[in-house]
Amino acid sequence: MLVLSMIERLGIIVTVAFVLTRVSFFRRLLDQQAVIDRRQQLWLVIIFGCFGIIGTYMGLVINPIENSIERWTRVLGEDEAIANSRVLGIVVAGLLGGWKIGVSAGIIAGVHRIFLGGFTGIACGVATIIAGVIAGIVAKRQQKDGMVTPQVAFIVGGAAEAVQMLVILAVAKPFDKAMALVQDIGLSMIAANALGTALFILIIRSVVQEEEKMGAVQSQKALRIANSTLIHMRKGLTGVSASAVCAILYKEIPSLAVSITDRDHILSHIGKGEDHHRPAHDIRTEATRKVIENGQGMTVGKKAIQCNEKNCPLHAAVIVPLKQQEVTVGTLKVYFQSVRDISPIMMELIQGLSTLLSQQLEIAEGEKHRALAKELEIKALQAQVSPHFLFNAMNTIVSLIRTNPAHARKLLIALSSFFRQNLAGSTKSFSTLKEEVDHVKSYLSIEEARFQDRLNVLYDLDEEALSATVPSMTLQPLVENSIKHGLKSKLGDGVLQLSIQQKDSFVQVMVQDNGAGIPKERLQQLMTQQVESESGTGIGLYNVNERLKKMLSENAALNIRSSAGEGTSITFKITKNQPNIIEGAG
Numbered sequence: 001m002l003v004l005s006m007i008e009r010l011g012i013i014v015t016v017a018f019v020l021t022r023v024s025f026f027r028r029l030l031d032q033q034a035v036i037d038r039r040q041q042l043w044l045v046i047i048f049g050c051f052g053i054i055g056t057y058m059g060l061v062i063n064p065i066e067n068s069i070e071r072w073t074r075v076l077g078e079d080e081a082i083a084n085s086r087v088l089g090i091v092v093a094g095l096l097g098g099w100k101i102g103v104s105a106g107i108i109a110g111v112h113r114i115f116l117g118g119f120t121g122i123a124c125g126v127a128t129i130i131a132g133v134i135a136g137i138v139a140k141r142q143q144k145d146g147m148v149t150p151q152v153a154f155i156v157g158g159a160a161e162a163v164q165m166l167v168i169l170a171v172a173k174p175f176d177k178a179m180a181l182v183q184d185i186g187l188s189m190i191a192a193n194a195l196g197t198a199l200f201i202l203i204i205r206s207v208v209q210e211e212e213k214m215g216a217v218q219s220q221k222a223l224r225i226a227n228s229t230l231i232h233m234r235k236g237l238t239g240v241s242a243s244a245v246c247a248i249l250y251k252e253i254p255s256l257a258v259s260i261t262d263r264d265h266i267l268s269h270i271g272k273g274e275d276h277h278r279p280a281h282d283i284r285t286e287a288t289r290k291v292i293e294n295g296q297g298m299t300v301g302k303k304a305i306q307c308n309e310k311n312c313p314l315h316a317a318v319i320v321p322l323k324q325q326e327v328t329v330g331t332l333k334v335y336f337q338s339v340r341d342i343s344p345i346m347m348e349l350i351q352g353l354s355t356l357l358s359q360q361l362e363i364a365e366g367e368k369h370r371a372l373a374k375e376l377e378i379k380a381l382q383a384q385v386s387p388h389f390l391f392n393a394m395n396t397i398v399s400l401i402r403t404n405p406a407h408a409r410k411l412l413i414a415l416s417s418f419f420r421q422n423l424a425g426s427t428k429s430f431s432t433l434k435e436e437v438d439h440v441k442s443y444l445s446i447e448e449a450r451f452q453d454r455l456n457v458l459y460d461l462d463e464e465a466l467s468a469t470v471p472s473m474t475l476q477p478l479v480e481n482s483i484k485h486g487l488k489s490k491l492g493d494g495v496l497q498l499s500i501q502q503k504d505s506f507v508q509v510m511v512q513d514n515g516a517g518i519p520k521e522r523l524q525q526l527m528t529q530q531v532e533s534e535s536g537t538g539i540g541l542y543n544v545n546e547r548l549k550k551m552l553s554e555n556a557a558l559n560i561r562s563s564a565g566e567g568t569s570i571t572f573k574i575t576k577n578q579p580n581i582i583e584g585a586g
Contacts, residue, residue, distance in 0.1 A: 012058060016051060017203040044097055045104040051089035052109025052128065056116070059084025062185055076118030079177070081168075083185040086113065088196045090128055091135040091160050095148045095201065099136020106132030120181065123171035127164035134160050147205060150198040157197025161190045218349055225252055226356055233360035237322065237330055239279055242267035249334070249353065253346075256314055257335040260322070263292055271335065272313045288331055291319045295328045297351060301339055318342060320354035324361050332357060393418075396450040411446050418442035424472075429551065433500055433509070434466035436475040440498065443476050447483055454492050455483070460499040468507045468576050471547040478511040478570050481541055486515025486568050506573045514567040523562055541570075548572060 059082040076082070086109055094102025110128035114121045138156050142148050148156075165186045172178035225248060232244040242260040246268040250258045257271025261283055269277040283289060287300045297320035305314055314335040322330040334350050336342055393415050400408035421439045431439075437459075444457050479498065487494040499510040518526070526541050541558065548556040552574060562568035 012054070016054075017200045018207070020047070021204055021207040041097070041101060044093070044101050045108070048089050048093035048097075048101065048105035049108030051092075052086045052105060053112050055085040055087075055089050056082060056109065056113055059086070062181060076116050076121070078117075078119055080118045081120040081181050081185075082113075082116070082118070082124070083189055085193055085196055086124075086128060087131045087160050087164060088157060088193050088200065090131045091153070091157050091193075091197050092200050094132045094135025095139045095142075095153060095156065095197075096204075097136075098139055099133055102132030102136040102139075103129060104132070106130075119174075119177060120168050120172045123168045123178075124164065126171065127167040130163055130167065131160035134163065147208070148201055150202040150205065153201040154194045154198035158190045158194030161193040162186075165190070214345060218345060221252055222349065222352055222356065225249065225353065226360075229357065230360055230363070233357055234364045236364045237262055237267070237361060239267045243270070243279070245357070246270040249332075253334060253349070255334050255336055259333040259335070260330060261288060261333070262330040263328070267330070273307070273309070273335070276307070276309045276312070277314075285319075287317075288319055288333065291321050291331050292328050295321045295323065295326075297321060297354060299339065299342055299347070305335075313337070315339075316342060318347065318350045320350055321358075322354065322361060323358040324365055329361065392450065393446045396446055400449070407449065411449055414442050414445040418446070428472055430469045431472040431474075432466060433468050433470060433475075433507070436470060436473075437461065437466065437498070437500070439473070440475050440479050443479065444496075451483075451487070451494065454490065455487060455494045455496065458495065458497040460497065460501070462501045465500050465502040465507045465576070468574055470509075470574060471551045474544055474548065475509070475511070477541070477544050482511055482513040482515065482568065482570075486513040486517070488515075490515055502576070503573070505576065507576055508571060508573050510569060510571045512567065512569040517564040517566055517568055518560070518562040519564060523560060526560065 061076065062081050062083050063077075063079050090102060090106045090109055093105040106129040110125035113128060114125035118124075135156055138152065139148060142152065165182045168178050169175070169182055172181075228248045229245045232241040232248075235241050237260075246258045246260055247270050250270040255271070257269060257273055257277070259269040259277060260267050264283060266277065266279050266281045266283065268279055283292075285300075285304070285306050287298060287304045287306075291298060297318065299318050300316065302315040305312075305317055307314060316336045316339045318334045318336075320332050321328040322332055332350070332354055393411070397408050397411050397415065400411065418439065421435070421442065448455050448457065475498070479496065482496055487496065493514075495514045497510075497512045499508075499512070501508050541560075545558045548558065556572055556574050559571045560568065561571075
């Protein structure tokens with residue numbers, strides 16, 4: 001009967017445990033990384049000390065001589081003791097707060113028990129302090145494994161009560177009376193306090209785990225939003241990107257509407273009120289301007305929304321800034337029915353979205369700069385190609401001015417045409433293959449004059465394929481490479497062939513010569529680095545290959561086949577209607 005009577009009174013444990021989980025700094029005890037300051041420690045000592053005192057008053061007065069039980073504690077007589085749940089509160093204090101809080105709470109509850117009197121007063125008071133020590137030691141060893149489990153709490157609660165029974169036997173006098181008391185209440189108190197301690201910890205863990213579960217759900221939602229919005233926000237803060245992002249957020253966040261603005265205008269508004277909160281309208285809300293000015297989010301009610309529409313359903317909103325490099329460039333606004341609908345978890349989610357979207361805008365800015373840097377790099381690669389031909393052309397023309405002025409004049413016209421095309425090519429990123437072929441023909445008219453009868457040029461051109469686009473100044477360096485490194489040392493019968501053919505869904509371009517060929521070890525280096533040569537800088541093939549890959553795709557890379565003494569074939573393939581990879585080129 002005694003154990004059932006004590007278990008009946010565990011209802012107060014459930015109530016206290018639930019109330020404590022509502023106290024923010026109490027929940028910090030459950031975070032192994034949290035730092036509890038002295039003021040919070042003092043409050044916890046007082047709370048658990050009082051909990052121990054309540055456990056004493058809720059106990060049952062036992063008289064082992066008269067074999068009687070009374071329901072409510074009063075000042076005890078010399079023959080009376082208390083069957084109570086005092087140790088429960090002290091053990092929980094030690095398990096959650098460590099030995100300092102456990103012992104301090106034990107001193108409060110223990111001293112109070114001593115002053116109640118009874119032949120077990122001193123023994124029970126000392127045992128209460130010892131319970132705090134035991135729980136604190138166990139808690140310290142459990143820190144690596146996280147929060148104490150209900151199973152551990154059950155064992156510690158029972159063990160602490162068992163220690164109290166031993167202290168009563170060792171300290172309380174007379175011994176016969178102490179033994180009779182322990183026989184009457186020992187097992188019941190051990191069982192009840194073990195069960196109560198485990199129940200207390202179980203309730204706390206359940207509440208905390210529920211909060212952690214809610215946090216995990218919010219984290220998953222944030223990650224899902226991040227994956228969905230990145231593709232849009234990386235294009236910058238525009239009406240199109242804002243509209244797409246608002247649609248995603250409106251679907252994911254339980255709200256009446258979602259809006260995004262820049263510093264001056266509404267970019268998009270999705271949800272309730274979109275009939276009068278329209279894109280391109282000027283920002284009218286003073287609160288929105290304030291967020292833009294100070295970069296701090298805020299929650300506003302219906303009056304602060306400042307909507308002129310009488311029946312507007314938007315009565316509350318959270319407004320947070322969108323930033324680039326710490327400068328506010330716009331706002332995210334999430335609307336609700338009332339301020340009461342904006343929970344702390346919702347506020348945290350919206351603040352997180354503000355940070356997330358701001359970081360995505362930073363990514364957009366970074367990608368914009370990388371694209372500009374890439375375009376500048378490509379322009380630099382193009383500019384490196386032309387000096388090779390210029391020096392050779394001038395030498396050839398100089399040699400002909402006295403011996404054959406008419407031919408020299410034709411070559412000057414060809415050179416003028418070449419550089420006119422060269423200049424046009426350096427100011428745009430892409431050219432058609434027809435423009436590239438005209439460029440090459442101007443170049444070869446000069447080279448044929450320089451080589452005289454030692455160079456024979458063949459063209460195999462599919463007119464339908466010439467409309468395909470390639471990076472400007474792609475063919476001329478390939479042709480120049482064949483002449484300069486393949487045919488220059490050939491004594492006669494040098495053949496250079498340029499072939500452009502339509503092959504199903506792609507166009508194949510080939511520059512082939514019957515020159516000296518490329519050594520195997522040198523061939524392996526040509527496409528991966530600039531290779532120095534006796535007659536040049538080694539940048540021609542490398543740069544063309546890099547531009548094809550950067551501006552078209554990896555599949556457009558050069559394919560070189562060569563063997564010593566048997567010539568070289570350089571081939572690349574492109575899609576017929578290849579889109580310009582760099583936006584704004586031209």
